[in-house]
Amino acid sequence: MATVEIRDVRKAFGPLEVLHGVSVDMADGEFVVLVGPSGCGKSTLLRMLAGLENITSGEIAIGGKVVNTVPPKDRDIAMVFQNYALYPHMTVFDNMAFSLTLAKAPKAVMEQEVGRAAKILGLEQLLQRYPRQLSGGQRQRVAMGRAIVRNPQVFLFDEPLSNLDAKLRVQMRAEIKELHQRLKVTTVYVTHDQIEAMTMADKIVVMNGGNIEQIGQPLDLYDRPANLFVAGFIGSPA
Numbered sequence: 001m002a003t004v005e006i007r008d009v010r011k012a013f014g015p016l017e018v019l020h021g022v023s024v025d026m027a028d029g030e031f032v033v034l035v036g037p038s039g040c041g042k043s044t045l046l047r048m049l050a051g052l053e054n055i056t057s058g059e060i061a062i063g064g065k066v067v068n069t070v071p072p073k074d075r076d077i078a079m080v081f082q083n084y085a086l087y088p089h090m091t092v093f094d095n096m097a098f099s100l101t102l103a104k105a106p107k108a109v110m111e112q113e114v115g116r117a118a119k120i121l122g123l124e125q126l127l128q129r130y131p132r133q134l135s136g137g138q139r140q141r142v143a144m145g146r147a148i149v150r151n152p153q154v155f156l157f158d159e160p161l162s163n164l165d166a167k168l169r170v171q172m173r174a175e176i177k178e179l180h181q182r183l184k185v186t187t188v189y190v191t192h193d194q195i196e197a198m199t200m201a202d203k204i205v206v207m208n209g210g211n212i213e214q215i216g217q218p219l220d221l222y223d224r225p226a227n228l229f230v231a232g233f234i235g236s237p238a
């Protein structure tokens, strides 16, 4: 667990600036949702937290330590992507153990950590299966399992449910929230779905065109939207 501080962060791709100086403070253990229309810069911000994109200017600190130049593998962060590509030729166990394999963890540690994650996610009976033998929801759980085995200080989710059907999406929302309540790991969750944001977040960051329009608890945004964009996006009467 850790605090996350984003301070006046800008991102440019060549001459094109796509984030115009954004700042967010996240408390230890908080579930923060970044929401906004497609192209507003959510994934870019998340990728900078993960160290997958350079920061053009500004600062990101995790657990009080500035990480601007820390490479992804040395950040205590695990990311679950929208296209949670599992390795098709590996079993569920091996998919979940993969990062531990890279870290040259002893076999006993791998078994313990994968076992712990599998128990949390209800995957104990599926460890010897291959991804093609799993349902969409089970695959999503394996993707989360890969993140959990690393015991990260921060979880990053980039639209993890957008490939699932509506019913499963609702179920997985509840599972991710349960997971968060159990592990209390600081979580940054990206979605373009305002209902997902309203139902899951401790705190919502509303983004638009590379800027932050408003930060607040779900009910604050609903009751007191800062402007028409937020009102329109959250769907509150303004």
Ligand code: ADP
Binding pocket: 013, 018, 036, 037, 038, 039, 040, 041, 042, 043, 044, 045
């Ligand atoms: P979101 O996740 O909110 O849909 P992104 O962070 O993916 O938005 O993209 C924000 C903006 O940055 C978009 O205009 C996108 O086209 C642009 N962008 C993202 N990645 C790159 C890149 N590698 N090179 C150039 N432009 C990019």
Ligand code: MG
Binding pocket: 042, 043, 044
């Ligand atoms: Mg995106």
